[in-house]
Amino acid sequence: MAIDRNTGPPSARPSALITPILALKQGSCFSCWKSASQLKRCTACKRVSYCSQECQKKDWNSSHKKTCKFLVASNKTRTPTSPIGRNWEVFFNEKISEIQTFKAQTPDFDKNLERLILYEVFCSHCYRRQSQLDRTTQLKNCDACQIATFCSDCPQKHSLDECQTFHELAEDEKWTLEHNKRQREANKPTLTMVCTQSPRDTYLPLSAAGGWYEYYTRISDKDLRSLQVTADLRPGSNEPIELAAAGYLRYGTRATTIPLTILAALERLFPNLGTRTSINLHLLGANPWELERLMTFEEILHLLPSLKKLHLTLIGLDIPEESVSEDVVMLGCCPSCSSRDRTRSVFLFRGPYHDFVNTKHYDRPDLAVAFHTGFSQEASEDWMPTIYHIANAQHPTLFTTYNKEEMREETTIFSQIGAKFVQEGEINQWKSACPILEPMGSVENNVYYSNQYCYIISPRNA
Known part of the structure; x- marks a missing residue:
């Protein structure tokens, strides 16, 4: 259910297009999509992070004001929980139930809101979300890939293979965003084809x-x-x-x-x-x-x-x-x-x-x-x-x-x-x-x- 069959690289107009994975995973600003050394979560919903008050205010006025209250309401159904007995299946079932509830209660449920719910950050070891942790426990992004996250109660690492793949995904996303920005500034199409420049004279299979x-x-x-x-x-x-x-x-x-x-x-x-x-x-x-x-x-x-x-x-x-x-x-x-x-x-x-x-x-x-x-x-x-x-x-x-x-x-x-x-x-x-x-x-x-x-x-x- 989670594969988006129109998936493609994020384009260069943040307000109109699909939010990047890095922003959804709180590895970059949810408003401007830029990476920053210090990001601050929305204190109400805890689902998005911003690099500055200006970005937070801009996103609040454009869209987050509409969705934050629903996210807060969803968070209230979660109480701090023990990591014992939690696994991917438990997390998966919680998430499916949440999406069904959102679709039933939110008239303007759209692709970006669905992605915000689907890609919510969680601890890669105990599968708890920020709203399921006590006030003293915070989720932190992996320093290397900026996609995997860990709570302070669990080890701060994941497999090297997964980290490398996530790092490649993040680098591809950053490159694409920068490329699309340059194309837009030059008034050129963002979808650039990297094909053979001149037709071949001989057939090579x-x-x-x-x-x-x-x-x-x-x-x-x-x-x-x-x-x-x-x-x-x-x-x-x-x-x-x-x-x-x-x-x-x-x-x-x-x-x-x-x-x-x-x-x-x-x-x-x-x-x-x-x-x-x-x-x-x-x-x-x-x-x-x-x-x-x-x-x-x-x-x-x-x-x-x-x-x-x-x-x-x-x-x-x-x-x-x-x-x-x-x-x-x-x-x-x-x-x-x-x-x-x-x-x-x-x-x-x-x-x-x-x-x-x-x-x-x-x-x-x-x-x-x-x-x-x-x-x-x-x-x-x-x-x-x-x-x-x-x-x-x-x-x-x-x-x-x-x-x-x-x-x-x-x-x-x-x-x-x-x-x-x-x-x-x-x-x-x-x-x-x-x-x-x-x-x-x-x-x-x-x-x-x-x-x-x-x-x-x-x-x-x-």
């Missing part, structure tokens, strides 16, 4: 790259020889140029995971991919997340020299109604692609895929793609007509999931209805390199990645 670093340096056209950037796209030193380069490359994987995940599937399905002149893709369950990243699909043109025509059809209930028309829309291409008469086009359909296949607009795709549907956990009944269609379709379909649990649930459903697989569920080599914290999963402090797992349903009678 994506499978020839062992990971993101080799994609950037061997398949794409990024020259990193003068920089110390590790294989997992971390800076080799604290030099500003290397910090910037590594952050930029990691940031790029958030969007470029889309075309590369598709390309890897196409390579598995079509031995002649390097000579194909046209590709027709359907994106199932599409939403604004895919719409904002349409430009990344030009990477498919750039990596397949013979490709002349790339057509995309986005089908989903969450496609904005104002974006839908009866016409195919031609998308712009870079000058190099345009000079070679290469085209990209898109058609948008608002509705479920099993309805779309019965319209005049349906044209059997080379590949259908479903990113992060979560159909085994969310709106499963609504998805089942489409799932049955996919199991019996005459085309292959690629699915991705955020974690292994979802992948296993989904492939089990397909197996039970007789679907066959071109590719069983497995880790996706082209998942995003940036971890995302799952606040309330079956496993404590689990992290996931965009397109972390994938599988491919076989065409019927293939």
